[in-house]
Amino acid sequence: MPKRIVPLTDLQLKTAKPKVKEYKLSDGGGLHLLITPSGGKLWRCNYRFDGKQKTLFLKSYPEITLSEARKARDDARQLLANGVDPGAVIKAQKIQVQLHAEIVLNTFEKVAKEWLLKNSPQWSDSHIKTITGRLDRDVFPVFGDRAVTSITRNDVKCLMEKVAARGTIETADRIKLYCRQILRYALNNDMIESNPIDDMKDILAKRVPGHHAALTDPRKVSQLLRAIDGFDGSFVVKCALQLAPLLFVRPGELRAAEWSEIDLDNAEWNIPAIKMKMKSDHLVPLSQQAIAILKELVPLTGGKKYVFPCYRTNSRCMSENALTAALRRLGYIQGEMTPHGFRAMARTILDEVLNQRVDFIEHQLAHAVKDPNGRAYNRTAHLDERKKMMQLWADYLDSIKVLRTL
Numbered sequence: 001m002p003k004r005i006v007p008l009t010d011l012q013l014k015t016a017k018p019k020v021k022e023y024k025l026s027d028g029g030g031l032h033l034l035i036t037p038s039g040g041k042l043w044r045c046n047y048r049f050d051g052k053q054k055t056l057f058l059k060s061y062p063e064i065t066l067s068e069a070r071k072a073r074d075d076a077r078q079l080l081a082n083g084v085d086p087g088a089v090i091k092a093q094k095i096q097v098q099l100h101a102e103i104v105l106n107t108f109e110k111v112a113k114e115w116l117l118k119n120s121p122q123w124s125d126s127h128i129k130t131i132t133g134r135l136d137r138d139v140f141p142v143f144g145d146r147a148v149t150s151i152t153r154n155d156v157k158c159l160m161e162k163v164a165a166r167g168t169i170e171t172a173d174r175i176k177l178y179c180r181q182i183l184r185y186a187l188n189n190d191m192i193e194s195n196p197i198d199d200m201k202d203i204l205a206k207r208v209p210g211h212h213a214a215l216t217d218p219r220k221v222s223q224l225l226r227a228i229d230g231f232d233g234s235f236v237v238k239c240a241l242q243l244a245p246l247l248f249v250r251p252g253e254l255r256a257a258e259w260s261e262i263d264l265d266n267a268e269w270n271i272p273a274i275k276m277k278m279k280s281d282h283l284v285p286l287s288q289q290a291i292a293i294l295k296e297l298v299p300l301t302g303g304k305k306y307v308f309p310c311y312r313t314n315s316r317c318m319s320e321n322a323l324t325a326a327l328r329r330l331g332y333i334q335g336e337m338t339p340h341g342f343r344a345m346a347r348t349i350l351d352e353v354l355n356q357r358v359d360f361i362e363h364q365l366a367h368a369v370k371d372p373n374g375r376a377y378n379r380t381a382h383l384d385e386r387k388k389m390m391q392l393w394a395d396y397l398d399s400i401k402v403l404r405t406l
Contacts, residue, residue: 008033013061016041031073033061043069045076049085056087106191108151108182109135109144115185124277126252126320131178138163138175148186151179153196176200214341216348218400221245224337225401227330236300237326239293240308240318244339246290246394248346248365250277251339255318257307267291267387282366285387287394346393354396356389364389 005028016025018039024032030046043058058064058072076086112135120128135144142159143151156179164172176197183195215221225245231238244254253271262269269284276282286294294307301309308318323339343365350356364386 008066010066013041013066027066027070027073029073029077031069033069043072045069045073047076047080047086049080049087054085054087056090106148106186107145108148109140111148111186111191112139112144112178112182115182118185122279124252124275124279126250127277134171134175135178138171139179148183149192151183151196153200156197156200214344214348215337216345218349218353221345221349221397222400224330224332225397227332229401231326231330233326233329234311236297236308236311237318237322239297240323241326242293243290244323244342245345245397246287246293246390247284248343249282249284250343250366251323252320253282254339255308255320255322257317258305259302259307260305262286262294262307264291264294276366280366283383284364285383285390287391289394289398290390349396350389350393354392356392357385360385360389 005026008025008027012025013033016033016035018035018037020037022034022036024034024044026032032044032046034040034042034044036042041061043061043064045056045058047054047056056072056076058069061069064072079086079089116128116131123131139159142162143155156176159179160172160176163175180195180197180200183192183197186192187195215224228238228241228245231241240254244251247254247269249271253275256275257269257271261271264286267286267288267290269286271282271284273279273281297307301307304314306314306317308322310316310318327337327339328334347361347365350361351358360382363381
């Protein structure tokens with residue numbers, strides 16, 4: 001007769017000591033506790049399925065109590081009675097738990113930051129700062145800590161409506177764009193099965209597309225230039241305002257200009273790719289007028305890193321609101337003129353009034369332009385012509401500035 005197995009007791013389990021070799025304490029029905037030489041106490045349950053001997057690997061004692069281990073054994077026997085392999089069931093359950101853990105781990109904020117990191121090499125610092133600021137302010141507080149799999153179309157819709165209610169419709173549309181791209185990144189990396197907002201349209205009221213406000217009428221440009229020359233605020237800010245129309249670079253590029261990038265002797269400003277929106281080095285020829293303004297700044301900021309340092313600390317450049325505030329101080333409202341508008345001013349007048357070649361203008365604006373053979377221009381392409389154009393532009397601004405009627 002087979003040896004009768006006496007059921008285990010909690011006292012036996014608690015007092016079981018390790019030996020040189022592993023051994024087991026049987027409870028019956030295939031259930032036993034394996035005692036390892038290191039002192040581990042591991043629940044195991046032997047069974048046969050489809051003619052093969054198998055073992056269920058349960059958790060350790062006392063993580064699983066005696067009564068819980070017996071229940072697991074009885075559940076396994078019930079599955080066997082129904083023709084189901086309990087080992088396969090437990091394996092599937094473990095996979096499901098692991099998948100759930102991965103889903104919970106992939107929060108929207110975590111995925112968004114991965115997306116930002118992936119794209120940051122091709123974006124300018126200012127662009128990254130803008131996106132990060134909008135996500136931190138408007139998106140992450142709403143559903144940043146939720147699993148990316150749980151984000152719905154309605155979640156994004158409600159968020160857009162909340163942001164638009166502040167009167168910032170453009171920001172709401174941008175946020176929708178960011179969310180769509182983040183969810184597309186999640187889809188492409190097998191974190192979600194579909195992008196719920198891929199075809200999301202017409203959420204907010206239609207509006208007429210806007211552009212950066214700019215003055216392109218030479219008579220109004222003349223008034224603006226005279227107003228800038230009469231600016232009675234910070235001298236450093238005044239110089240930045242005077243250079244803005246002469247150089248027509250992006251406001252962020254102007255504010256972050258460093259003396260190490262500027263060659264006054266050769267009348268050039270070499271902006272490194274890391275600062276540019278298109279991630280390519282950019283060369284700005286300096287007119288005689290621009291050189292004169294920069295030389296006026298040398299005694300004030302020439303010994304510092306930035307041409308236009310922040311008034312609070314020399315370790316940072318001028319704030320992004322400094323030029324906008326200066327224009328408002330001069331009486332130019334938001335819909336009339338912006339720091340970015342100096343680019344549109346130059347683009348329009350150089351083309352329509354001074355009849356300069358459009359490709360020269362676009363290249364000087366650091367736009368992605370190609371030559372007639374489809375090749376991208378490099379930083380020195382048509383440099384002689386662009387130098388002439390920049391001096392022509394500066395002379396033209398001087399000429400209209402002195403005329404009160406055109």
